Amino acid sequence: MGEWPLYEVFVRSKRGLNHVHVGSLHAADDEAALRNARDVYTRRNEGVSIWVVRSDAITASSPDEKDSLFDPSGDKVYRHPTFYTIPGSVPHL
Amino acid sequence: MPGQADHQAHFDEVIARHDRIEPRDWMPDAYRRTLVRQIAQHAHSEIIGMQPEGNWISRAPSLRRKAILLAKVQDEAGHGLYLYSAAETLGVSRDDLVAMLLSGKQKYSSIFNYPTLSYADVGTIGWLVDGAAICNQVPLCRTSYGPYGRAMIRICKEESFHQRQGYELLMTMMRGTPEQRDMVQESVNRFWWPSLMMFGPPDESSPNTERSMAWGIKRNSNDDLRQKFVDMTVPQAQALGVSLPDPSLTWNADRGQHDFGQPDWDELFAVIRGDGPCNTQRLAHRRRAHEDGAWVREAASAFAAQEEPGHG
Ligand SMILES: [Fe+2]
Ligand SMILES: [Fe+2]
Numbered sequence: 001m002g003e004w005p006l007y008e009v010f011v012r013s014k015r016g017l018n019h020v021h022v023g024s025l026h027a028a029d030d031e032a033a034l035r036n037a038r039d040v041y042t043r044r045n046e047g048v049s050i051w052v053v054r055s056d057a058i059t060a061s062s063p064d065e066k067d068s069l070f071d072p073s074g075d076k077v078y079r080h081p082t083f084y085t086i087p088g089s090v091p092h093l
Numbered sequence: 094m095p096g097q098a099d100h101q102a103h104f105d106e107v108i109a110r111h112d113r114i115e116p117r118d119w120m121p122d123a124y125r126r127t128l129v130r131q132i133a134q135h136a137h138s139e140i141i142g143m144q145p146e147g148n149w150i151s152r153a154p155s156l157r158r159k160a161i162l163l164a165k166v167q168d169e170a171g172h173g174l175y176l177y178s179a180a181e182t183l184g185v186s187r188d189d190l191v192a193m194l195l196s197g198k199q200k201y202s203s204i205f206n207y208p209t210l211s212y213a214d215v216g217t218i219g220w221l222v223d224g225a226a227i228c229n230q231v232p233l234c235r236t237s238y239g240p241y242g243r244a245m246i247r248i249c250k251e252e253s254f255h256q257r258q259g260y261e262l263l264m265t266m267m268r269g270t271p272e273q274r275d276m277v278q279e280s281v282n283r284f285w286w287p288s289l290m291m292f293g294p295p296d297e298s299s300p301n302t303e304r305s306m307a308w309g310i311k312r313n314s315n316d317d318l319r320q321k322f323v324d325m326t327v328p329q330a331q332a333l334g335v336s337l338p339d340p341s342l343t344w345n346a347d348r349g350q351h352d353f354g355q356p357d358w359d360e361l362f363a364v365i366r367g368d369g370p371c372n373t374q375r376l377a378h379r380r381r382a383h384e385d386g387a388w389v390r391e392a393a394s395a396f397a398a399q400e401e402p403g404h405g
Binding site for chain 1: 107112113114115117157160161164168239242243253254256257258260261264325328329332333
């Protein structure tokens with residue numbers, strides 16, 4: 001018998017917030033993964049909602065291409081509000 | 094199985110404590126419909142909103158201004174995408190939303206049906222139009238529907254650059270020649286009233302406001318937000334050295350707020366009906382862009398289909 005598939009677990013800690021990745025676990029199927037995630041990651045009211053997704057369904061960027069992937073935003077300082085000089089005397093801007 | 098009454102009670106309780114409704118929660122049909130309409134209209138506005146400024150990208154006066162304007166228009170496209178994906182959590186499809194924009198079945202903000210006649214308009218739009226949008230959007234970060242609120246938080250973070258680049262552009266022009274200063278004043282004269290209309294009709298003729306506020310979708314009334322915008326903008330106009338084209342605009346010391354005139358509401362309703370200066374052009378352009386992009390979508394699907402077997 002092969003190893004159970006790996007699942008990534010995401011927990012929403014309270015209403016209004018995004019689900020955040022908390023870790024992973026092995027389980028026989030989706031439903032079992034959800035039950036196990038509750039027991040492994042939310043034993044102390046850490047969450048109000050859980051997502052589980054099979055790790056092999058996730059496409060991730062590779063650390064090697066980090067530079068080329070994020071380079072394009074590196075030299076665009078004008079995307080930041082602090083690039084623009086506005087006198088402190090002008091309110092609400 | 095909990096019944097309808099239990100569902101409703103739970104929903105009411107979440108709303109009453111100003112908490113958030115999340116996609117898998119039960120919600121009344123009318124709440125869902127209202128949200129779909131509002132979020133879709135908001136998304137469409139971001140997408141159509143690229144056009145008035147996009148008009149000037151190829152004619153920006155310097156490389157610096159061109160890079161800034163490109164970045165800003167690109168942000169607006171991103172805002173549209175954040176909002177479409179928030180709407181999709183309510184069970185509508187992206188294709189249906191796009192179709193409703195293209196067929197004119199769903200609306201977008203009336204402000205984008207006004208033309209941009211000079212480069213000063215790029216500055217004025219950043220200052221006044223994005224400024225009014227910020228006034229509307231900041232309270233929406235606390236809207237009762239989780240995915241909508243989270244999209245608004247992302248958007249609001251990016252809007253600050255939009256408003257500041259506009260104001261900085263206008264400051265630069267105001268330090269220029271008399272002709273440049275006139276261009277700024279002329280632009281502000283054209284955009285002032287349409288900017289005030291962005292908050293929607295007066296409260297007494299905005300029938301859905303009360304229900305939206307009871308549901309926590311809207312957190313402030315149209316008139317309250319309009320007042321706030323005027324109060325914030327007046328000192329900015331003074332610092333810039335432009336006048337606002339409203340003879341009845343004065344400080345009311347008793348209220349601690351400005352008194353100001355009412356926009357021409359008949360004009361707003363005419364623009365919403367489709368009779369604004371650029372309605373036809375905006376939709377025609379959007380349809381053309383959509384059709385011209387068909388080959389890209391087809392090519393991407395064909396490429397994915399070809400890749401698929403190997404990757405399983
Ligand atoms: Fe935007
Ligand atoms: Fe913007």
